Amino acid sequence: MLATLSGLIPQNLAFPTGGMDLAFYVVALFMLVTAVCTVAVKNILQSAVFLIFSFVGTAILYLLLHAEFTALAQVMVYVGGVVIFVVFTILLTSRLGEDAFAVKIPRVFAAFALSIIFTLVMVKCLLPIEGLASNAVAAPEGYASLKAFALRLLGYGPDGFVIPFEVVSILLLMTLVCAITIARKGKEDEEK
Amino acid sequence: MFVPSVTHPIGDFVRSWVPKLTAYLPDALHNATLDSITAFLVNALICIVAVCAVNIGSAPILIYMERKVCAHVQCRLGPMRLGWHGTLQTIADVIKMLFKEVYSPSGADKLMFYVAPMIVLIAPFIIAALIPFDHNLIVADIDMGIPMIIAVNGFGVLGILLGGWSSNNKYSLLGALRSGAQMISYEISFAMILLFVVMISGSTSLMDIAQAQDGTVLDWLIFKIPVLGFIAFILFFISSTAEMNRAPFDIAEAEQELTGGYHTEYNGTPFAMFYLAEYIALVTNSALAATCFLGGFHAPCIGVAAIDGVLQMVPGVVWLFAKIYFMIWCYMMVRWTFVRPRVDQLMAFEWKFLLPVNLVLLAAGAIYMILV
Structure with a gap:
């Protein structure tokens, strides 16, 4: 069994032992455990909390890849925004999270089979890549810094992203206006 | 082999001394990698001890200070019996608190009940590590200090929501x-003021923001930009008070x-x-106010060479702590002076007044930057 497994691993793949690699394995294990907990725990609020820890693990992975701003944006958007609102919604709607939700058994089998197939396909596709780096390749100096990032985001040149940025800002403005329209009292409500 | 390193002069000091000390060890342990790992661990330990000392050490002092300030505002004396002017009272309270039995109410979600207080502690500890205490005295001199502060503030909300829910008490x-609603709302104006600070000083690193205010008192951000700086400081004060859930914005606790x-x-x-x-959070927010608006660790120089020379002989740590405790005193006076709003x-104050004013302030700051 072990021999066949070692035969599968190509010789060009050096077994990683650096500090960064060990950190990656620790974080990956943490993410896997929290991800499994997210779907496995009975209480819906607890799964939201484990989801947050999983997102924090993702942010640490970004940090290991020297993408600091992406990591902070991950924490800011998901931990500070999305999941807090998920928690709020759960607290306000689901009878204080008392009703546990059960996972259907056939669905578990289907999901299990799908995830195993997905893993096999990923391994099959990734392993033949030449020079699959074990160490994170250092980005050019200042490439991922906030300044370069901001200049690129608001740049007018051929490599700038100012048009998508403005389109997204208009979309956000529209959602804001929509939220206010839904939330505000109509004339009929005020008369009552 | 890659070993992470702590980049500040104390880190350099440890790095230069570890090889000298390991020279006394047997030859088998002489190894450059081993030395760098040891130096890193020693540095990390120093950083952790420093952050814990500032944070946990200031808590008893603040509790004593709060009691005294509160008492004198209300024409009382406060704790007087235990030790000189009641100084031992806080220590007695801390010991009592630590030796109490820990139990959870029946029907509580045990896991969440005990995890919530730990989550609440994440944000203040991370922010404390980002504060520059002197030119070379900072635990984590990272490029994105301000985004980091805004990002980790979310953990505070999460911890409070979980703590409230898992107690099984209406x-x-x-x-x-x-x-939660209050902190999420005031987080927006808090972030807006920090954005104003970033816009004026042109950097998101707290060290750069503090360095940019070098010079006389008039170079401090609060006075650097006429009127706007002061308005920004007041808005920061209001939104950070609400962010910390302190009175007069303590509707989360509202004993009555x-x-x-x-x-x-x-x-x-x-x-x-x-x-x-x-x-x-009181300490870190005061430190943030001191760093962003009151010149950080710089002495309050007034432009007269003789006086400035004396003032600059005092180390920056002392100045920063003086400013921090002045800010804390302001927060405490506000707490015991104003009444609590409904x-x-x-919420109306935040969404209908504070946020529009913040946006106008941001626009005015941008216009000022273009004109001057």
């Missing part, structure tokens, strides 16, 4: 929901309405952790 849940809010059911060490988080008044 008062706690109500307090947690109120507090909610019997204590989200930590009603907590006792012993978990309660002490909530309390500690509140007081560390929930709807509080």
Whole structure:
């Protein structure tokens, strides 16, 4: 069994032992455990909390890849925004999270089979890549810094992203206006 | 082999001394990699001890200070019996708190109940590591200090929501929901003011922001930009008070309405952790105000060479702590002076007044930057 497994691993793949690699394995294990907990725990609020820890693990992975701003944006958007609102919604709607939700058994089998197939396909596709780096390749100096990032985001040149940025800002403005329209009292409500 | 390193002069000092000390060890342990790992671990230990000393050490001092300030505002004396002017009272309280039995109410979600106080402590500890205490005295001199602060503030909301929910108590849940809504709302104006600071000083690193205010008192951000700086400082003061859930914005606890809010059911060490988080947040927010608006670790020079020379002989740490404690005193005076607004008044104040004013301030700051 072990021999066949070692035969599968190509010789060009050096077994990683650096500090960064060990950190990656620790974080990956943490993410896997929290991800499994997210779907496995009975209480819906607890799964939201484990989801947050999983997102924090993702942010640490970004940090290991020297993408600091992406990591902070991950924490800011998901931990500070999305999941807090998920928690709020759960607290306000689901009878204080008392009703546990059960996972259907056939669905578990289907999901299990799908995830195993997905893993096999990923391994099959990734392993033949030449020079699959074990160490994170250092980005050019200042490439991922906030300044370069901001200049690129608001740049007018051929490599700038100012048009998508403005389109997204208009979309956000529209959602804001929509939220206010839904939330505000109509004339009929005020008369009552 | 890659070994992470701590980049500041104390780190360099440790790195230069570790090889000299390992020379006394047997030859088998002479190894450059081993030395760098040892140096890193020693540096990390120094950083952790420093952050814990500033945070946990300031909590008893602040509790004593709060009692004294509160008492003198209300024409009382405060603790007087235990030790000189009641100085030992806080230590006695801390010991009592630590030796209490820890238990959770029946029907509480045990895991969440004990995890919540720990989550609340994440944000203050991370922010404390980012504060520059002197030119070379900073635990984590990272490029994105301000985004980091905004990002980790979310953990505070999360911890309070979880604590309130897992207590299995309606008062706690109500307090947690109120507090969550309040903190999310005021986080926006808090971030806006920090954005103003970043816009004026042109950097997101707290060290650069502090360095940019070198010079006389007039170079401090609060006076650097006429009127706007002062308005920004007041807005920061208001939104950070609300962000910390301190009176007059303490509707989350509101003893008369909610019997204590989200930590009603907590006792012993978990309660002490909530309390500690509140007081560390007081320190970090004051330090942030001092760094962003009051010149950080710089001496309050007035432009006269003779006086400035004397003032600059005092180390920057002392100046920063003086400013921090001045800010804390301001927060405490506000707490014991003003009355608490209603929930709807509080939210209306943020969304209908503070946020528009912030946006106008941001625009005015941008115009100032273009004109000057």
